[in-house]
Amino acid sequence: MDEILNEVTNTIHKQEPGNSALTTPCGVTNNLSEDRLQQTAIEQLDTTTITKCGRCFDDGGGY
Ligand SMILES: [Zn+2]
Numbered sequence: 001m002d003e004i005l006n007e008v009t010n011t012i013h014k015q016e017p018g019n020s021a022l023t024t025p026c027g028v029t030n031n032l033s034e035d036r037l038q039q040t041a042i043e044q045l046d047t048t049t050i051t052k053c054g055r056c057f058d059d060g061g062g063y
Contacts, residue, residue, distance in 0.1 A: 005038045014056040026055035
């Protein structure tokens with residue numbers, strides 16, 4: 001469970017390492033309430049229907 005899904009935009013972000021709160025390196029969680037975010041694992045997601053955050057993932061698209 002190292003990723004955070006933004007349920008509003010269907011975008012997956014990385015969880016900031018060593019931080020138990022829902023924070024991401026790109027800072028998206030600063031602008032969202034935590035009830036819009038879901039802690040998850042990317043392996044459990046259908047990556048054809050979600051977008052990877054371009055700032056959290058090197059191979060990501062937008063954010
Ligand atoms: Zn991100």
